[in-house]
Amino acid sequence: MNKPNPASAPAQNTQKRTIVILIILAGVILVVFFGLRTFRTIMRIRHMEMRPLSTDVELIRGWMTIPYISENYRVPPEMLVEACDLPPAPKKHENLDQINRKIAPGEPGTLVECIKGAVSNFQQSHPTLPAKSN
């Protein structure tokens, strides 16, 4: 068995102790930082009204497609196409952002706003439309 160098032992100990302290410190920082953020999210969710089948137009995003919005918000696709003056048959995998770039280059987000308005109008004119169920 190798005999340890008595002179290097205290230096090694100090080095090991520093590493352990740094690990604990990093752990404390991560736990405090991310713990607070997680806590804030939990609080926000607790105070929020849970509506998993919500058809709130504010949840419409640029990654959504016309068929998806049509199905999810119960709006005929032709109505959306007509309201926002879209090309008649957008591709199945073409989302609002991509169509927006084609029809209104340099004006990002305009199609999303138009679709939100069209869906909102449709919902107001058809208040008795059945909600989606599981």
Place this chain on the structure above:
Amino acid sequence: MTETLSEYFLTWVIAYGAPVFAGILFASGLGLPLPASVLVIAVGAFVRLGMIDAAPVFLFGIIAVVVGDSLCYGFGRWLGEKLPVKVKTSQAWGSAQQAFDRHGGLAVLLTRSVLSSLAVPTNLIAGSSGYRYRAFLFFDVVGEGIWLGLYGGLGYIFGSQWELIKDSLTDFGGLIAGTLLLFIGGAAALRWWKGSLQKEPADQPGEMNLSQR
């Protein structure tokens, strides 16, 4: 271009469903840095909204990600075989193999779910250290099942409001990583403290020095 990678994949998943979802999970199992956890939450929400069927998406998803993980494990094994004999016969390598044999199952299980960013290195280490494939496969299937069930379940619960929890994934991962660091650091400090207590009463020649441990 304002469209992010996850938004691009979301569009493809809502357009083509389970096959695209499975393809993304397969690629993420291989180690490509894709937003797989976000997609799993979103898919849970799409199931709730009636856009996608739960059974095929879960089945295709778990098969794809396990095949991806297994290929990654295989790559690790191949890398392990290529290591120089000097490394493979070293004491440090032997200790690492023993450590993975003891705790490998837990490591595989945790890195499939809460510490998913460490999944690829774990697959590679499992393969290269010669960890048994059957054990790896078992823990991989269980871990990925938990991941798909947990994250997909969250998406299902939140439905169309699923984006609320999307951002908290990183926070939760950070919290787990911090807890793990505290645990490791705490365990080392405890070992240290116990060692110094044992050393104190017999601080004489022949007693084991802390640096020898």
